[in-house]
Amino acid sequence: MINGLKLSLRHLPELGKYGLVLLTIVFISFLFPDSIRFKYEFEQGQTWRYSDLRAPFDFPIKKPEAEILAEQERIKADFSPYYSLDPEVARRQKRIFEEQFRAQLNEVQGTGQFNDVVRNARNYLQYGNQLLDRLYSQGIIRLAPQHQDKSKDFVINVVRGNSTQKQTVQNILDVEAARELITDSLPYSKLYEAEFLLPILPDLIFPNLTIDDSLTNRFLTESLEGIVTSSGMVRQGELIVSQGGAITDEVYQELLSFRDQYLQQVSGEQSYWVIFSGYFLLTSIIIGVFILYLRLYSAPIFQKYRQLIFLLLWMVAYSYLVYAVEKTEALSVYIIPFCIVPIVIKIFYTDRLAFFIHIVVILLASFLTSLGYEFTLLQILAGIVAIMSNPDARDWSKFFKSMVYIYLTYALTFLGLSLIQEGGLSSDDGYYYVWIFLNVFLTLLSYPLIPLLERVFGFTSSITLVELSDMNRPLLRELALKAPGTLQHSLQVANLSEAAADAIGADQLLVKVAALYHDVGKSLRPEFFIENQSGPNPHEGLPYLESASIIIDHV
Known part of the structure; x- marks a missing residue:
């Protein structure tokens, strides 16, 4: 039992x-969408590369989105908005008129002015009320801002209580026209002193016919919802497209309709956990194959926690990045600099491991993005070019050239796909080239990342080794001052070991730096080492054991 416990603790x-x-695996699986993925990929104008597809159920053929949008715009353009007549405005303004009339009448009484008004005040008051009644019953409109640029024959629905009547705006007075009508009509009235009303009536004109947003939106929504979104029906068992057949505009619309109906039906029948299980299984296989590769071909990496965490973090980080960008409509997944992965991994490990983990990251991302196989093809090719065009982290000129190669790979591959799928370039393709330019620009962050990752995970890159090989480093300068003979010896060993490493395919820079520093311990007591001696050997007067101890201590 004790032995079994010890064995368990060792594992x-x-x-x-x-x-x-x-x-x-669990974290990445939770990022995947909770809906079924359609198993067919197709493009308009291409051939159907699967077996004959027959409708498994009845479904309507949806109209193209552009056609539905055009019909919606037509309905909005032809729609007559609703303007409601507010009777309270007329009542309020008539009360104000009577108050102002009596106040003005009191002012002129006893002055000898407007004698006819004083004698027949009732007639003047009645005339003013009738004029206001007539104007407000017709309606005094205030056009909504969105309707002010409409023509005079623009039709609106005038709502009076429970009745609605269509009228053109040219037959309805606005505030300015109503005030002009009062000013022009008063001199022609039967009143002897009609000018008495002139300071009062025009200022009492206010709009009582205004837009009714509630009614307008309700009836506009009903009109838009009444649009027929289907142009036909596909019955169960009917052939949608045959193998090798061309995906024409009509077939393409049927396929889109079938896909939407299929996803709607199947997603409704399956629970979230069933879909999650599928994504979990696929993620487990992809990452499991990668772990198997590490166990078989890079066992030392798998044995160290920090190195395993370092590799797994790339998968987690890029999966979450794709998930976040997919949630943001303003961005495209093509802006994500996937080539940072192989560039950085190659600096710390090998080309083969860099390519393998790049493939794993792209496969995981392909399940998270709505883009098709084109995304996977583009990213794999760009990753291969990134690995091949960055032979050494020490050469900045080659690094910047590799950015050009990566951009050309993206651009030319996309151009080829566009020619195959669309027969040429479309106006929307320009956005893609902007996204990949930003992608390549962000890839420049790979080199600033290297020192940060070195500090966090305790790695050593070729950039650090180049810095260590600088002869102006404090330790090498101290060695040159205290033990110049040892420095010359170290330089000779460094040159020889670098040539030997090149011959057998080893890391030349690592071997060279190791050789430069292999004897720095001699700077503590340089006179005891023969390459620094120009006179008597101090070892001759020492006991053998002490002499051997001094020599060993330099290591």
């Missing part, structure tokens, strides 16, 4: 690594 570190892998 805890190994189980912890698999726990990290499982945690990564």
